Amino acid sequence: MNNRLMKLTAWLKSEDIDAAFITSPDNVFYLTGFRSDPHERLLGLAVFQEAEPFLICPGMEVNDAKNSGWSNEIIGYSDTDSPWAMVEERVKARLGKIQRWAVEKEHLNVERYEELLSRFEGAAFHSAEAILHELRMIKDSKEIALLRTACELADFAVQTGVNEIAEGKSEVDIIAAIEYEVKKKGVSGMSFDTMVLTGANAASPHGTPGQTKIKKGDLVLFDLGVIYEGYCSDITRTVAFGDVSAKQKEIYETVLKAEEAAVNAVKPGVLAKDLDLLARNIIGDAGYGDYFPHRLGHGLGIDVHEYPSMTATNELAIKPGMVFTIEPGIYVPGVAGVRIEDDVLVTDDGVEVLTKYPKTLQIIK
Numbered sequence: 001m002n003n004r005l006m007k008l009t010a011w012l013k014s015e016d017i018d019a020a021f022i023t024s025p026d027n028v029f030y031l032t033g034f035r036s037d038p039h040e041r042l043l044g045l046a047v048f049q050e051a052e053p054f055l056i057c058p059g060m061e062v063n064d065a066k067n068s069g070w071s072n073e074i075i076g077y078s079d080t081d082s083p084w085a086m087v088e089e090r091v092k093a094r095l096g097k098i099q100r101w102a103v104e105k106e107h108l109n110v111e112r113y114e115e116l117l118s119r120f121e122g123a124a125f126h127s128a129e130a131i132l133h134e135l136r137m138i139k140d141s142k143e144i145a146l147l148r149t150a151c152e153l154a155d156f157a158v159q160t161g162v163n164e165i166a167e168g169k170s171e172v173d174i175i176a177a178i179e180y181e182v183k184k185k186g187v188s189g190m191s192f193d194t195m196v197l198t199g200a201n202a203a204s205p206h207g208t209p210g211q212t213k214i215k216k217g218d219l220v221l222f223d224l225g226v227i228y229e230g231y232c233s234d235i236t237r238t239v240a241f242g243d244v245s246a247k248q249k250e251i252y253e254t255v256l257k258a259e260e261a262a263v264n265a266v267k268p269g270v271l272a273k274d275l276d277l278l279a280r281n282i283i284g285d286a287g288y289g290d291y292f293p294h295r296l297g298h299g300l301g302i303d304v305h306e307y308p309s310m311t312a313t314n315e316l317a318i319k320p321g322m323v324f325t326i327e328p329g330i331y332v333p334g335v336a337g338v339r340i341e342d343d344v345l346v347t348d349d350g351v352e353v354l355t356k357y358p359k360t361l362q363i364i365k
Contacts, residue, residue: 191225202337
């Protein structure tokens with residue numbers, strides 16, 4: 001049994017919970033090494049205090065599960081089988097009656113909850129999210145190495161996009177060029193839909209790229225990430241195409257000051273809320289507080305948005321091994337939209353910035 005499963009079983013014992021049934025593909029991957037996108041089909045990992053865990057997946061993926069390194073029981077099923085009957089049979093063979101289940105309440109839908117409820121009558125269901133968040137929050141050396149590479153590829157992707165900037169090119173033209181070059185590097189996919197937003201569009205924090213063409217005097221915002229061997233990066237950079245106004249430069253420099261102050265304040269023991277408030281106060285003192293509408297950042301790893309949420313109310317003390325984003329922004333409709341984002345690793349005595357693309361305002365001629 002791997003170290004992650006051992007920690008989960010120790011938690012089951014400490015909470016007096018009979019078993020956990022993990023169904024989200026990301027957490028199954030974290031605990032087993034098996035990456036699957038089962039679509040509507042059931043993927044599940046059953047973990048017990050003492051009994052052997054088992055993995056259930058579509059029959060067509062059994063060999064992939066074996067090749068991933070999972071050495072415990074794998075139950076494969078066809079599209080005409082009832083996977084829930086198989087789960088019931090294996091669980092009752094191991095434990096008999098179950099009193100308490102741990103499940104991912106944020107992931108388990110009502111239909112699947114009712115299946116478990118009908119097959120394990122009288123069982124109580126408890127949330128597994130807290131322990132899974134805690135486990136995944138601290139990255140081990142292998143995870144950190146994968147994240148470093150994912151961030152190097154994100155830097156490359158931004159540089160590719162900057163190189164493509166030219167008058168008359170549309171946002172989607174540049175996205176196509178970025179993703180083509182990144183895929184040539186062997187990247188399996190992007191962490192999320194790549195964003196290239198220009199001009200007025202950049203003033204929407206989650207804008208939708210389209211056919212808007214770049215013109216002189218525009219700020220161009222890139223927000224993107226890549227998935228490398230199951231781990232995500234996430235970077236945002238904003239550059240200028242030609243000369244921009246004094247107000248646009250002021251906004252950029254305010255965001256840069258806030259971002260760098262928050263990055264430089266990262267070290268073990270600092271509260272997540274204090275990092276958010278540090279950046280937020282700088283932006284507020286410059287008169288743009290109403291134009292910074294989102295949290296400072298989020299955890300990063302297998303999922304592009306992981307625990308913790310770097311908000312002004314999160315009392316969590318950060319720890320070595322945590323990886324999260326720092327991404328303040330100012331979005332003034334009709335004037336400018338600027339966001340600068342880095343991925344940072346908390347070290348034993350400070351911070352390592354994993355994304356390294358330059359942040360000084362670039363003016364592309």
